[in-house]
Amino acid sequence: MTFTIGKLALIGVGLIGSSIAQAARRKGLVAQTSVATRRAETLEQARSIDLADSYHLDAGAAVQDADLVILCVPVGAIRGVMEEIAPRLKPGAILSDVGSVKGHVHRVLGPMVPEGVHFVPGHPMAGTEHSGPLAGFPELFENRWCILTPEPHVDREAVSRMCAFWRELGSDVELMSADHHDMVVAITSHVPHLVAYNIVGTVDDLETVSKSEVIKFSASGFRDFTRIAASDPVMWRDVFLTNRDAVLEMLGRFLEDLSVLQRAVRVGDGEALESLFTRTRAIRRSIIDAGQEIDAADFGRIQRMSGDREGEGGAT
């Protein structure tokens, strides 16, 4: 299909904004891209990789005449950005975002959206632990999911254009309510990040085991947690400030289950342990089968020299 946007405006050019700009240009989806960011230094980085056609420190100027505006800033910054851009949004434009929390985005931005502007919030479930314009790359959204959470009354044509946009970037798209989205990400993303941040923090504070020992011996499990615990601190602060209820609900479940497991360790209940550990193995298989994980031992970290051992432990 041919899908063209006259002018795309991206407010924020971190990992996600930068990747959208690169992907949209590569796919030939946009005639013109403008980007805005608050810090001059970040804007220079964007310019250094030729990310857009125009560069702005003023978000309002960037959205002028834009057909599609996507807010790519931490969730905590959306209100301020919206105050700047709302008066400059073109009637008929689509306004979207990429925030990891959607209930908050609806509550804050919903009442601020000018009449005639179509509000289609989104959440591309893609990223790496790196941040900033230089961390972006055009393949980021390929084979990932993007969730859109428009209110039922929103213009169908606008929603279907946003679906098409994300599909062109390589993503699968799913529509759901903002509340359900927030519950889904609380367990698939927010609680895992919280737990990872927490265990990395615990290690930082130990006395009986030195930090250098943890670093040395981290390949035995710990290092897997450090990847997501290296994600952008401000973005994640805002996630926990704005998705509090769903996070606390899912964290409560996690803690309940952990108490049961702690007790199984304390009383030496081998059957309970083995039964859980067997059950969890199957879930990874399902994720691999769903194409959401690579089928290689150790995330493919180990480069295998011999090509003849690709049976059980096979590489992708």
Next chain:
Amino acid sequence: MTFTIGKLALIGVGLIGSSIAQAARRKGLVAQTSVATRRAETLEQARSIDLADSYHLDAGAAVQDADLVILCVPVGAIRGVMEEIAPRLKPGAILSDVGSVKGHVHRVLGPMVPEGVHFVPGHPMAGTEHSGPLAGFPELFENRWCILTPEPHVDREAVSRMCAFWRELGSDVELMSADHHDMVVAITSHVPHLVAYNIVGTVDDLETVSKSEVIKFSASGFRDFTRIAASDPVMWRDVFLTNRDAVLEMLGRFLEDLSVLQRAVRVGDGEALESLFTRTRAIRRSIIDAGQEIDAADFGRIQRMSGDREGEGGAT
């Protein structure tokens, strides 16, 4: 250096035993390898990849005349194996193991070691989430650490031969007490595995979010946990049964810290959250700098097509 073992006996040919056999042969360290395992089917798998010179269902027969015997079975199985092999161990032989818990190994095996046999317990900190002989590969130990925990009275020559053996397989070697080892692995390995098993189990039991949704959207964080939660269930059951005190101690720390974090989320303490999330980022950098993790975004999962974005988000 030239280091040769006349006969190496491996009891157990899972991921670790199989990898030792393959690495030792490739490096030309052994004149002869015998392997033993309880199940005929596993032995056939070992034979199918030509793992050894002789194959046994009787561990006692395998250790006959062996100069180095390494137990590569789950920690819970060592007592039974030792009963079979103790009368057949050659005087002057070195007896070692690869168990993830060392205090228990010392307490159980120590008193059973025949006079004249040198007992040098070890723990190669290497592995993948796959198991069985076919999952083994000779590069598994390269650039990994192996911890040895011999008692102070053990023959120095035997200890230094074990150090040399692991170095030849590509590992760095460190000596420490069994108790300290167990504390180190409790935090670097056992609690991370327990937490990963737990969160994967929590997901399995939810009603508000379907399992298929978790699988679909797992790339947003959850899937990182599923790798270690796919590790061998019996091996891990035994780890938690035999390293109980250190695990409960470290789990207690983790839970204390998590309560503080939970409270920060509940009261909306953005400063506390951002400060922790900033601190944890540095630890991953240290692990990468120590050569214990690859320096690629998203564990290098994403194959980058463009070669010009290797700055901040750079590949290895």
